[in-house]
Amino acid sequence: MSKFTTQHEDFKNLQRRLLYLRLGLLLGLLFLSVRLWYLQVVKGDYYRALSEQNRIRTVDLKPARGLIFDRHGELLANNVPSFNLYLTVEDIRDREGLAAALEDLLGLPRAETKKRLALQARSYVPILVKAGLTLREAALIEGHRLDLPGLRIQAESQRNYPQGSLGGHLLGYVGEVSPEQQDEPAFAGLPQSSMVGKAGVEKTYDRMIRGTAGEKTIEVDARGNERKTVGVVEQTPGDDLYLSLDMRMQQMAESLLGEEAGAVVALDTTNGDVLVLASRPTFDPNTLSRGLTAAVWEQIVTDPRHPLTNRALQGQYPPGSTFKIVVASAALESDKWSSDTKVRCTGSFQSGNHTFRDWKKGGHGVMDMDQAIVNSCDVYFYNIGHRLGIDAIAETARWFGLGQPTGIDLPSERVGIVPSTEWKQRVRKEPWYAGETISVAIGQGYVTVTPLQMAVATAAAANGGTLYKPRLVRAVRERATSRLREIPPQDRGTVPLQDRTFALLHEALHGVVTRGTGGRARSKIVEIAGKTGTAQTVGARAVQTGTNHEAVPKQFRDHAWFVAYAPADAPRIAVAVIVENIGHGGTFAAPIAKALIEEYLKVSDTDDRHQNTGQF
Template identity: 40%
Template structure:
């Protein structure tokens, strides 16, 4: 009996030890969780009842130089709901019925599909319908049959009042892609954010975007809102004022109706861009609100290439507009003077090749000013050979030929300055005098963009300074003084004035403003010749330069020159009437 009693006492002692150990473990665990890691678990508990809603900021607006809106925001509404509520098909049916009652065609199957497509957590809200107006939203909420499980969320949408007129300048915004999320530069971005995809919207994304806000709310076990805990409002992006003149841009659009090409207008002293028009263009509003893959593909594959900005990415032979640079190079290198003359009989023989003038009967004996006025090819063939390709490319580089201008929107191309080294590297051939002959009248391998042409002629107009074109009025760059002789510039200017007064560009001078400039007709391997004209006004005190390229326009004198002249007249008249923006 005593042995049995001893066994029981032994077992009781063991249980006491076990119980003491268990109690000790519980005490240690409570100390660990409630004392050492108390803050961590308080946060986890809060996370189970708190939801943080990210509030997207309103982008800054974009205006032209006179305050006309180019890109603004409008308030729309999205209807949101929780996935768990839609597990009951009755809600989808009632939601569809109420929407159709108020003129919003939405089938129950479409609602269910939208919920499934966006579902990734039961407590995360999903978008049922987007882009409702304030009127639509008010009518829905006033209807007693509107499901209590749904709620509106105000959102900002980007619109472009001028649409295709300035699409290449403003660009557009669209939802950030997965790839952009991984490589995105500065900023707190998440899926669904809108980002600039092109134009000013892209270049100044960090300025326009603003800062997102946060709303902390308490939710129930199913993730539904109970009350607001904290709120930090989003910060609106900064507004941008551009140097663009919407009135002049519209005029360029009207003059280019039915044509392909570009019109560029710059302030010759600062490089401020007043016109940057490309034709044809596209409406950027649908891209900002979302297009289907089919619509996007159709836009990209359009044979007219409306999304190509011809003003900065269209490359063309400058043709006879390049003769002014050849004249300046020849004067500066001491190869000709104002009195130097050459005879034009309509043809020029170089070895076994015959190079002809556009005027088959010839121009007779001409000096430089007369050669510019009449756009004589024979004169510049001979001057080009005398100057040599190395000096021509040197001066081309000096005046920005084949160089990016640095304009503050993406997509600019550099063109091709060509030359001896380029041909040996790319074509694998030596440079010949025949190449120089073609080069001297802006043909052959030489390619320039319309904005390069405008910048090059700004040098002739402003006394020898190379400007950097810019659109954001706060992004001006100090022009570079090229140290060119004022007497040589005057000789070229006199010749360019004669082009319009009594030469090939006379149509540019028929709009009540004095113009100096040069016509050009560029060979086109794909069809009719391109028409070009670059001019500046007023001729005696230049303020603006306008470059016009019309693809397959055939004649710069009859097609491009009047467009340039009319835009110049508008800008000069507008300047005389303008009132500084406050």
């Protein structure tokens, strides 16, 4: 009996304890429910946002950049398809492995890849790893895709310049928008790895030709594979540009410069259209637009010949004797001088204890203004400078637009120097010395100009004083509306010279070619007017006096200038040519100007294409 009772009581105990086990498990479930409430209801929105971030990626749809044509409809810039490799940092599992694989497959330096990964702050924005993959490279990457999550190859359009290096400076090139640029208002709000213009018209007109990027929202799985498209905002292609440039003449100018450093600018004197804007040495914008390695970039930037500099508007040279056009104008407008004022040139001019020499030993004899321009008599102009003083010359130079930007639609134009007493005091903190005017009177000393400024000034002298703003882009075709919007010519005022001053200048400049220093520019088919110039380089004067040109080291030789316009009686084209470190302007620069003028007038006489604006 007692044993049974004990067993019975034991069993009751077991049952009682069992109820604790049940209670414990049910309480456990209750506790889990509370935690579940916290996760799903209290923090539900937070975790839902995290899950959305997991699955949603946005892919930029790059717009096609606008096309660029020359005045005859020749294609200068377009887009070609290209395979670009992108990387989403968030999807990477193994950075080391990825960097190693990119080195093995594509030859990208491991260290550079890792540096780029480290720099990337927003990990879900794809970054461009390499543009323009070859088919073989694309196939290699695709083959390894499962081992390399985060990589994506995208077929996109690549900027292409069919003419190669021709006109490279004025076209410019494109590149990925840099972090610094993203802070500028012109590039604000552009997605990273957007292509923007970095130089030339690509930069000036970037806002018009870059178009508007679209956006594709996609859902990806854990491996980063696209599963479906959630939404699309279509991209809008950029507007097309029609340049005033004549590509045939541009090509001619560049090949005439050849291996020499220098620049050629040709303008339409009637509206400021830029017909030629050549600068050598040059570069191929295709190379620069395709993503350079650091080493190649370094090589271009440190090249002593500065191929990236557009000498036509960034090269600042002493104008040499071409400046005599300005000084002559200053003299003729002044009451201290007239066209009949005569000077006996003995080959030198004494100012204080310094002797200024004429380029011609023994001098030119008695000269009036016309003869002095035709023969480029230095002594005559030394006398003008001495009589007028620097400020009268500076004022006239500014009338011709020197010392100021021409306002061309290209970035980074430089302005040169028009020295004056005020300028010297402001910049050099010194007074002007009268002797310094003598050098300026023949375009040496402090005065510097750009070839573009000289072309604009020559055009103004030719057309009776209208100072045009050089126009490189004549029209824009809006892609959205297909409408062609012309950019009207703009002038910056007139050069306030009297008619007889212009008349004398026209007569004398024509004489330079027919009976003076510019004989090499004489043409059988058109009457050309012009002015030679031989600009001494800074360190050259000591070496130069009286020595044979061939014996002078190349970098100390003179820059050869020639400015011209034609036809002499009814000008339509103005040209400025400079060839660095080569010698006399009459010898080396004049033939280039002549060839371009003949080409332009020959073509436009036979078919009047350039005036036919309707054919864009």
